[in-house]
Amino acid sequence: MLILGNGRVITRDVKNPYLENGAVAIDGATIKKVGSLDDVRAAYPRAEFMDVKGKLIMPAFINTHEHIYSAFARGLSIKGYSPDGFLEILDGQWWTIDRNLTLEDTYLSAMATYIDCIKNGVTTIFDHHASFGAIRDSLFHIEKAAKETGVRSCLCYEVSDRDGKEKAKDSVIENAEFIKHALKDNTGMIAGMMGMHAQFTISDETMELAAANKPDGVGYHIHVAEGIEDLHHCLKHYGKRIVDRLYDWDILGEKTLLGHCIYVNKHEMDLIKDTNTMVVHNPESNMGNACGCPPTMELVHKGILTGLGTDGYTHDMIESWKVANILHKHHLCDAGAAWAEVPQMLFEGNPQIANRYFEQKLGVLEEGAAADVIVMNYDPLTPFGADNCNGHILFGMNGRDVVTTVANGKILMKDRELQHIDEAKVMADCRQAAGALAKRING
Incomplete structure (x- = not known):
């Protein structure tokens, strides 16, 4: 004791x-x-x-939207990368990185991220992974790092058609196999979800494949309306708004986590609320990508379970709180905004989200x-x-x-x-792998 x-x-x-x-x-x-x-x-x-x-x-803190695969992006310069808008940021940087990751890179990225989490007092994360250069077994490599470091983790792989149907299928299978594995885990430290990138990179065929392979008892983790382009795509190709499309595919529900939700209207908020779906706000990422400010205060006031994440931008939840606090004050031109709502998201919303996947009560010091x-x-x-x-x-x-x-x-x-990690060795291994990644990307 x-x-x-x-x-x-x-x-x-x-x-x-x-x-x-x-x-x-x-x-x-x-x-x-x-x-x-x-x-x-x-x-x-x-x-x-x-x-x-x-x-x-x-x-300890909980982070409800992480991106372990972004660990080696720090200081990375990509030749010819000069993005004009969110889609070029995705393709030019993030998708370029994830297409070049090996399984060892994924493991080391997880080790580096978990070390930073521990140093910032974060002991539970919901990670949304992508490594289209090495899909199969990637979640199991992250789990290995999670067990070695001791950080509670709910993991998923980012299903997307952006690199073709075969990789989309592999992504679905990776999720399904890991979820089945996690459901058998009795440590209370590992869980799984069906990850999806965003509706604009997922066809109806892949939506159907994901639904057919998702084990019962878990939901989806998906980016929603992060950029205006996502909304425009859905309206043009499906004649409906994003949350409506997700509703039609039975994606919404109490086990599903929607990231961002910047361009959602009142009707979509009602659908999210009525289906008891969860939302996670990532203020620094939204600002850094110039995507816009989501109606987060309205989501919270409507009674939608809303959490606070970092999108891999940082592993410091207090930093995320600081930025959310000033973002919504600035956006709403209201110095009284966000005082209560953001700590509610961090200290109440995040534990409630986590407890939909982990049985033991989190986020509170009580018997x-x-x-x-x-x-x-x-x-x-x-x-x-x-x-x-x-x-x-x-x-x-x-x-x-x-x-x-x-x-x-x-x-x-x-x-x-x-206490149980050779940090110097892990960092040395990460530096070597990150250097090799940069060389592969830049030729």
Whole structure:
């Protein structure tokens, strides 16, 4: 048994939201007790004690839309790449990268991403993978990295016709085989979905193939209306809006996650709401690709389960929160916008999304919940408590303030040192693989 204590505790438990000098007792993969330092230590006097020395204890973060395959894009220069619009960004950069990835590249990209997640206090991710140069077994290579690093992962492969029917078929099969594998997993750390790129790269034939091969009990993870071009394509080729097309293919539902949803109207929002479908907002990616600002505040106000992701742009969920906060204020010309909605997405929406795939309760420090806990090095210079802790996190912290990360009851990082990973070797291997990738791309 392990006790983390002698710090401020933000629990995200509405019945017991904050403890000035508290502790969290962990037994195996589960939180056993949350309370005052004296009470918890008295209850378990023989437990190993980690003194956080006044630092902040809180639930680990969840990222509901990641892209592991983008890890080697950092600093990559592609010859002739000068995009004019979102479609040229996709084809000129992201699809060029994923067409050149090997299975080893995918594994190392996952290792690099998971290391960054741990360092930013993220212990659960929903990843949307693409590696059209090496499709089959790619999700299993990511799972290998997930198990080695200890990060809870819901994985899928990006089905698309963009590289032909055979690769689309391989993508569907990769999803189906991994989902079946994940459904047999009893660790509570791995799940699978039927991944799809976006409707504008998926024909009716491939939609039918995906539906026929999707095991029961899981949904889809798909980009929706990320660019205006996606909407225009759907209207031109199918005579309907994107969410209507997805509805007609029975893609919507409580297990399905829609990424972005920038160009959706009120009718589509009603369909999303009525089908209890999930949405994830990725503010930095939307801004960086000049795709536009989604009606996220309206989605949240309508009662649609909405989460916060990064789209691979960062692995720091506080950074994503900061950007979402100012994006919607700026877009709506309303300084009062996004104060409540974005932390709701991060601290309530993301755990609810995750708990549609993982049984043990996530995102909260309470008895019986998953033992996913982080310690942050933060010394407040103004009063700190349950009523203003979000303001302290938003304006006073970032992901690199995480000093200790515990996932599923295992200490993954302590005092900024990874505990079970040879980080120097992984980074050396990544640098070598990323250099080789750049040479393949640029000839």
